[in-house]
Amino acid sequence: MGGKVIISVVSLILVVGVVIGAVAVVRNGHNENSSSSSSGTSMKSVTTFCDPTPFKDVCAKSVASVANNASATPKDYLIAALQATVEEVKKGLEVAEKTKIDDKNDAYHHTAVEDCKELLGYAVDELQAALTSVGDSQLHTLNDRVDELLNWLSAVYTYQASCIDEFENPEYKSAFQNGLLNATQLTNNAVDIVAGLSDLLKSFNIPVQLPQARKLLEAGSEMGHDGFPTWFQAADRKLLAHRPNRLVPNAVVAKDGSGKFRTITDALRAYPPKFAGRYIIYVKAGVYEENVIVDKKQTNVYIYGDGAGRTIVTGHKNxxxxxxxxxxxxTFAALGDGFIARGMTFRNTAGPEGHQAVALRLQSDMSAVFDCSIEGFQDTLYYQVHRQFYRNCVISGTIDFIFGKGSAVIQNSLIIVRRGLPSQFNTVTADGKELQNDRTGVVLQNCRIVAGRDLGPVRFQVPTFLGRPWKQFAKTVIMQSELGDLIRPEGYRKWDGASYENTCEYLEFANRGPAANLALRNKTFKKSRGMTARDAGMYTVNAFIQGAAWLRRTGVPFVGGL
Structure with missing residues (x-):
């Protein structure tokens, strides 16, 4: 590996032992007892708050600033824990900023460092959003924010883990692991605390009310006569009521010069600073050979074409x-929240020889993809972080071709398995959930999994599985779907070199077709099983990605339940 690396990493030493603060010992017996009583109450509060966490000493240290306040509430403790996490992620960001790798001698790791800077910057931003959400909440309504907080915190952990995973050189990887050790532990703690927030509030004798988002799902009282929530602005309601071909775009892209822009990238460059509203890009039929990135600051981008197979964005990076x-x-990456794509093809042409080669990567929260084709071989669709919805799409590939660490529901879509290299196997999914108590995973609902034309004649000679676990707590749900005869009866394949089959979850409900027989599934997958309708309800659009609260404004049709 060429080039030298200058890394200014100060190892972050974990403090073993609970730091709660100095307690003055007063000689006066009455004051001493009073002080002891206060200290005991604080100790109990810290213990209660940190009890759900895997790194209790780190948790206790993070809330030391409020531990001596006898009147501190769970909200105060949570704010302190999140603030401590922000500071530790910033320290990790400082490590990245001080790391210098020569681009000419080691382009791969130079890029990895630059990526880490971006990822950790995103982590800080989303932690700040979580802090604001908690700070703006009333104590008795704090439980309403659990879904949002877990959405942000899961992404924060993924950004840190992704930063570390980018490095192949053990020295570099170790440096970033050490630099982010406290940050990853604190984020893990925060996820577990928020996941158990209802029980935590009860332990502090604070009444817990039903989250407002769930009330909305049950009552439906906030919906107007046009099917959109009554709190939507009039302009948004008017926009979403129109079909794509009747929309007025902000930018028109055409290869033949009949639009204002010839490339999608140029149309995105024209996105106005501090733009408010929906930025609409119409891409006329044609093949656009470019790698497109919708920047994190470019929110609410709506891009539509003349239909899958007609408007094609293609690349070959691998x-x-x-x-x-x-x-x-x-080939196409969307980072800004609220992204919508409709009537497009996203393609990576690297072929099976390219191995990992993504066609579409979404980091966008509350994003929706409709009537699109997503084509590649290995790692075709990357649902990287946050809540995502796919409807009426065609997704094709070979190995792990639907993979990621976000929360994705793929509904009413066609999943096509292709033929890879000789001796290769096929796995439809590879979920990367790393924390047991976050709410990420992938759901295939009412989909069809079939063999492509190239695989069809030899489908019984190529081992094809519903998935394999990319990370320890991988969660994959397949329900109400048709499983073709290309799928091996055992269903799932182990991840080589790991024992994730002991902890991951493969859950199925009401599937049909030749490969739907659960009795023949791989018994080494300890937590895999069939579900009841009640269990399956937890993984519907409304429950799993809170779709009723945001999907209607996309104009994309969806089924909220089973």
């Missing part, structure tokens, strides 16, 4: 031949 980081291979 890891296998070009040695590009997986996330950077994406």
């Amino acid at each position: 890891y296998g031949i070009m040695h590009v980081q997986t996330s950077n291979t994406a």
